[in-house]
Amino acid sequence: MVSCLLGHDFEGSFAMEPEIKEDFIAEAPSHEHRKPEYKIGIKPVEEGIVIDHIATGEPIEKIWNNIEAVRKILKLNVRSSHGVYHSFKGPEVYKGIISLPDIISFGEKDLKKLAAIAPGCTLNLIRDSRVAKKYRLSMPPRIYGFEEISCKNENCVSNPGKNEGVVTEFRRKSGSTFICRYCEKEHNFRDIWDI
Numbered sequence: 001m002v003s004c005l006l007g008h009d010f011e012g013s014f015a016m017e018p019e020i021k022e023d024f025i026a027e028a029p030s031h032e033h034r035k036p037e038y039k040i041g042i043k044p045v046e047e048g049i050v051i052d053h054i055a056t057g058e059p060i061e062k063i064w065n066n067i068e069a070v071r072k073i074l075k076l077n078v079r080s081s082h083g084v085y086h087s088f089k090g091p092e093v094y095k096g097i098i099s100l101p102d103i104i105s106f107g108e109k110d111l112k113k114l115a116a117i118a119p120g121c122t123l124n125l126i127r128d129s130r131v132a133k134k135y136r137l138s139m140p141p142r143i144y145g146f147e148e149i150s151c152k153n154e155n156c157v158s159n160p161g162k163n164e165g166v167v168t169e170f171r172r173k174s175g176s177t178f179i180c181r182y183c184e185k186e187h188n189f190r191d192i193w194d195i
């Protein structure tokens with residue numbers, strides 16, 4: 001008796017189609033009988049890199065933010081796909097994945113950077129559709145020497161505004177808390193990054 005709930009005008013699956021008057025929204029033919037080309041999920045990579053387990057267990061919004069931070073800081077502006085997926089760790093546990101079929105090598109500095117942006121993630125090098133190498137990245141004890149980090153204490157000698165030319169450096173205090181080497185201001189590791 002669904003039709004009763006929707007009223008007298010119910011004639012099919014879409015009882016209440018919106019009447020759109022704005023000219024920047026135009027309905028296009030949907031070719032119902034054609035097989036859609038959209039796919040859910042990530043196509044398996046034959047050669048390339050897959051960054052998996054990004055921000056596993058965090059709220060979905062934080063996982064997306066972390067994916068964005070990885071892409072921006074590592075300048076991954078290449079053909080790729082990414083998304084938030086279920087983790088095998090539980091029904092309400094999610095993780096981020098970035099799939100990069102065009103990248104075939106990853107330098108040590110980038111690995112260190114990735115560990116400091118998305119600790120807990122894995123980096124998989126794929127060759128002939130198999131995982132040829134897998135790196136599990138944990139929170140590093142120090143984060144230093146990257147252009148994209150800065151102490152958020154305006155009065156710190158390492159603050160970019162001070163122009164003292166010292167190398168920004170953070171040391172891990174506990175968990176995800178780092179302290180600036182110079183002024184000892186505490187930062188959550190995500191706040192170290194300027195992006």
Ligand SMILES: [Zn+2]
Pocket residue numbers: 151152153156157158159180181182183184185
């Ligand atoms: Zn500082």
